[in-house]
Amino acid sequence: MKRKMAAILAGIFLIASLSGCVSKDANSGDGNGGSTGNEGGAEVSIDPLGAYKDPVKVSIGRAVDPNYQFDNEDTAENNAYTRWLKDTYNIVTTHAWEAAQGTDYEQKVSLAIASNDLPDAMMVNETQLKQMIKADQLADLSEVYEKYGAERLKDIYNSNPGLLDNVTYDGKMYAFPETTLPSAPLTWIRKDWLDELGLEAPTTLEDLQNISKAFIDNKIGGEGTVGIVGTSQGGSLYSTFLSSGDHYMNFSPLFFAHNAYPGIWVKDKDGKAVYGSTTEETKQALIMMRDWYAQGILDKELALRKSAQELITSGKSGIFFGPWWSPYNLQDNIKNDPKANWRPYIAPLNAEGKFNSNEATGSTYIVVRKGYEHPEAVVKMLNIHVSEKDPSYEEVLADKQMTSQEIPLFIVAGHGDQLEYAVNSTEKYLAGEIKLEDIDKVNYGFGYEVAEHAKNVKKEPYDNYDIQYWDINGDAAFFAHVYSHLNGGSAFVNADVNYTRSIATSKTKTMEARWTNLEKLEDEVFLKIIMGSAPIEEFDTFVKKWYDQGGEQITKEVNDLQ
Amino acid sequence: MRNKGVVIHYYLMLLPGLVWLFFFNLLPMYGILMAFKDFNPGIGLLKSEWIGMENFKYMFELDDSKEIFANTITIALAKMVGNLIVPLVFALMLNEVKNRLFTRTVQTIVYLPHFLSWVIVAGIMLDLFSYSGLVNQLLALFGVEPILFFASPQIFPSLVVGSDIWKEFGFGAIIYFAALTSINPEMYEAAAIDGASQFRRLISITLPSVLPVAVLLGTLSLGNILNAGFDQIFNLYNPMVYSTGDIIDTWVYRVGLINMQYGLATAVGLLKSVVGLFLISISYTLAYRFANYRIF
Numbered sequence: 001m002k003r004k005m006a007a008i009l010a011g012i013f014l015i016a017s018l019s020g021c022v023s024k025d026a027n028s029g030d031g032n033g034g035s036t037g038n039e040g041g042a043e044v045s046i047d048p049l050g051a052y053k054d055p056v057k058v059s060i061g062r063a064v065d066p067n068y069q070f071d072n073e074d075t076a077e078n079n080a081y082t083r084w085l086k087d088t089y090n091i092v093t094t095h096a097w098e099a100a101q102g103t104d105y106e107q108k109v110s111l112a113i114a115s116n117d118l119p120d121a122m123m124v125n126e127t128q129l130k131q132m133i134k135a136d137q138l139a140d141l142s143e144v145y146e147k148y149g150a151e152r153l154k155d156i157y158n159s160n161p162g163l164l165d166n167v168t169y170d171g172k173m174y175a176f177p178e179t180t181l182p183s184a185p186l187t188w189i190r191k192d193w194l195d196e197l198g199l200e201a202p203t204t205l206e207d208l209q210n211i212s213k214a215f216i217d218n219k220i221g222g223e224g225t226v227g228i229v230g231t232s233q234g235g236s237l238y239s240t241f242l243s244s245g246d247h248y249m250n251f252s253p254l255f256f257a258h259n260a261y262p263g264i265w266v267k268d269k270d271g272k273a274v275y276g277s278t279t280e281e282t283k284q285a286l287i288m289m290r291d292w293y294a295q296g297i298l299d300k301e302l303a304l305r306k307s308a309q310e311l312i313t314s315g316k317s318g319i320f321f322g323p324w325w326s327p328y329n330l331q332d333n334i335k336n337d338p339k340a341n342w343r344p345y346i347a348p349l350n351a352e353g354k355f356n357s358n359e360a361t362g363s364t365y366i367v368v369r370k371g372y373e374h375p376e377a378v379v380k381m382l383n384i385h386v387s388e389k390d391p392s393y394e395e396v397l398a399d400k401q402m403t404s405q406e407i408p409l410f411i412v413a414g415h416g417d418q419l420e421y422a423v424n425s426t427e428k429y430l431a432g433e434i435k436l437e438d439i440d441k442v443n444y445g446f447g448y449e450v451a452e453h454a455k456n457v458k459k460e461p462y463d464n465y466d467i468q469y470w471d472i473n474g475d476a477a478f479f480a481h482v483y484s485h486l487n488g489g490s491a492f493v494n495a496d497v498n499y500t501r502s503i504a505t506s507k508t509k510t511m512e513a514r515w516t517n518l519e520k521l522e523d524e525v526f527l528k529i530i531m532g533s534a535p536i537e538e539f540d541t542f543v544k545k546w547y548d549q550g551g552e553q554i555t556k557e558v559n560d561l562q
Numbered sequence: 563m564r565n566k567g568v569v570i571h572y573y574l575m576l577l578p579g580l581v582w583l584f585f586f587n588l589l590p591m592y593g594i595l596m597a598f599k600d601f602n603p604g605i606g607l608l609k610s611e612w613i614g615m616e617n618f619k620y621m622f623e624l625d626d627s628k629e630i631f632a633n634t635i636t637i638a639l640a641k642m643v644g645n646l647i648v649p650l651v652f653a654l655m656l657n658e659v660k661n662r663l664f665t666r667t668v669q670t671i672v673y674l675p676h677f678l679s680w681v682i683v684a685g686i687m688l689d690l691f692s693y694s695g696l697v698n699q700l701l702a703l704f705g706v707e708p709i710l711f712f713a714s715p716q717i718f719p720s721l722v723v724g725s726d727i728w729k730e731f732g733f734g735a736i737i738y739f740a741a742l743t744s745i746n747p748e749m750y751e752a753a754a755i756d757g758a759s760q761f762r763r764l765i766s767i768t769l770p771s772v773l774p775v776a777v778l779l780g781t782l783s784l785g786n787i788l789n790a791g792f793d794q795i796f797n798l799y800n801p802m803v804y805s806t807g808d809i810i811d812t813w814v815y816r817v818g819l820i821n822m823q824y825g826l827a828t829a830v831g832l833l834k835s836v837v838g839l840f841l842i843s844i845s846y847t848l849a850y851r852f853a854n855y856r857i858f
Contacts, residue, residue: 513620516820
């Protein structure tokens with residue numbers, strides 16, 4: 001019924017556009033800035049940053065942060081950035097729908113895919129991308145990228161080898177991937193609490209255990225102090241091969257320190273692919289976690305809480321695991337308690353003293369619906385996002401840092417070493433070794449901005465990142481950026497991380513049919529073992545069941561990927 | 563002779579319901595095809611490839627299927643029984659209170675939770691029954707070690723059923739109040755004159771008078787036996803309680819929307835509908851037998 005209606009409407013539009021003059025297309029369609037209307041067959045020059053003559057509409061499905069504060073009457077759909085985009089380039093973004101970021105958004109995207117009712121462009125995860133490619137719902141972007149992609153954009157993708165290969169099938173490019181920032185879960189601890197109790201910084205699992213115990217025994221966060229917090233209700237205990245970059249607030253490091261990589265596909269000693277959750281190392285990690293849980297070192301309500309983050313914000317807990325950018329989420333806690341001095345530690349190390357992590361492979365992708373008339377508009381939006389801004393940008397938007405909430409189709413896009421560069425140049429700039437002008441503003445625009453604002457929020461001494469040497473109100477829009485890059489980023493880029501990459505990074509054929517079941521098996525057993533409601537022997541039963549219920553076939557398929 | 567105009571406006575009143583039924587219940591039936599196809603949203607349902615009974619075969623192979631059907635029936639059945647008896651007992655008890663102001667106030671308060679969304683109620687529940695929540699604090703006064711209520715597969719179904727009854731009994735009692743007010747007061751007067759005690763009157767007059775309503779509601783609710791309440795469980799459960807708390811709807815949600823196995827999710831949903839249809843037919847026959855209730 002609905003489909004028929006759509007077909008009729010589409011028919012009407014088609015007739016309308018046919019009866020309009022054909023030559024008009026030359027003016028409005030491609031938006032070549034000045035060089036339109038050229039009727040000779042000669043190749044028209046294309047300006048990747050040129051404005052359209054007539055407004056071009058892009059309808060997008062948008063993830064929004066319900067807690068984000070916009071200026072005045074602004075919304076995610078109509079704000080300073082989108083208005084600037086419209087005024088300067090004649091690109092009009094509208095929202096086909098919006099949903100709260102996270103599971104709500106994922107759900108909405110899945111529904112849009114299933115009903116084939118797609119916005120012109122949206123952001124999807126890897127599983128969704130594969131599904132859409134299989135269903136032939138996506139536009140082939142190779143040509144528009146080739147033609148309209150700005151030099152900067154191409155530079156960025158060229159400096160991230162393999163990124164575009166991941167979205168290219170049969171020579172067709174289907175998405176613009178985010179340039180994944182490197183990530184490994186560090187241990188974040190309230191250093192002010194460590195100092196108060198006279199404790200050393202941790203390196204091993206044992207240190208971590210002792211610190212957590214000391215925090216609890218001394219009731220350092222008041223009555224009901226919780227040890228190590230992590231997974232919330234509905235979350236996963238560790239990052240998996242389908243969400244490999246998901247390192248914020250779960251328990252991955254406790255596994256990594258045992259050389260265990262649950263949730264991803266690793267090589268066994270014979271070089272064969274094996275699912276990390278079924279290995280002996282994982283079992284050992286579970287045995288330890290079970291013991292820690294019983295002692296109260298791990299949060300008693302792990303995986304049950306609506307939001308484990310609350311414990312951090314309210315100062316009930318002083319230990320969690322998270323990537324270098326975790327301080328973005330610590331601002332509320334710091335506002336509540338200006339003494340809260342969160343510092344990252346390269347811990348826990350494994351028995352050989354190595355710091356292990358899985359390697360983030362997944363990413364976010366911008367996709368364009370098949371049949372959308374202006375795929376190049378999306379390319380242009382990306383060009384604008386990554387390139388040096390038009391002078392008009394300074395006039396309208398200079399005093400406010402635009403975020404993913406204002407910028408439609410926001411992805412992190414930078415050179416492969418963008419984080420390292422931003423951290424190092426900011427540090428050098430603060431140390432007085434280089435001048436601001438020495439920083440490569442063209443290729444590392446964001447790194448430049450971080451350095452530019454650093455002195456507004458960082459007090460001397462510049463090489464000490466404890467909270468008392470920061471001015472949180474000095475530059476509210478930039479505090480989180482600078483604080484995260486220096487406090488988290490510098491620890492991370494200087495760390496020697498021993499990465500393990502998953503052999504499979506998306507579902508194989510049998511996985512598509514069986515994964516829900518296997519995942520349920522795993523989630524249930526692991527949690528039960530940790531929380532002590534099932535004996536550790538259950539692990540062996542789980543492994544057997546896992547292989548019987550499809551794991552055998554899946555392992556074979558993953559081995560074929562090698 | 564019947565007045566035709568009157569008949570027509572009855573049908574008009576029925577119309578919105580029928581339209582709703584058509585769009586939301588009849589039209590989507592076409593989606594059942596998905597259970598027998600390898601659905602590809604890009605080319606649409608009709609062009610997707612037929613795969614026969616493969617989804618059903620796989621469904622019966624899974625250990626999960628038995629578990630989720632068993633969980634669904636257990637929870638739904640307990641809710642049915644609870645939601646039948648608790649409002650009835652509550653209505654009878656409140657009916658004995660003679661202070662009008664009091665009864666009215668209580669009635670209003672207890673039926674308010676019905677209008678709260680499960681997201682809110684679940685949040686309150688998780689808080690109340692958390693490790694350091696109110697319930698555990700109370701238990702601590704009696705020297706009981708704190709219990710992780712929502713991590714216990716044994717306790718979880720009771721919490722689900724209990725909270726559902728708490729939320730709905732006030733609303734469910736309304737229909738009993740209506741039935742109670744329609745009892746002829748002369749019967750009570752006659753009984754009082756014959757020397758029947760308050761309790762005797764309750765047993766011999768009040769209860770038999772509302773029993774047909776109770777039977778009717780009970781048999782009609784049989785059709786819901788496979789609806790254990792997605793909203794509620796989805797907001798309360800976690801992997802620890804999968805063994806007793808994972809129901810058909812939450813499972814279908816994970817399979818269909820999270821893992822995008824549309825065919826399998828539809829197959830399970832279809833089976834649920836078929837069993838549901840069977841049960842509704844039974845409940846209709848029973849309702850006719852015992853409460854003389856019929857539609858056709």
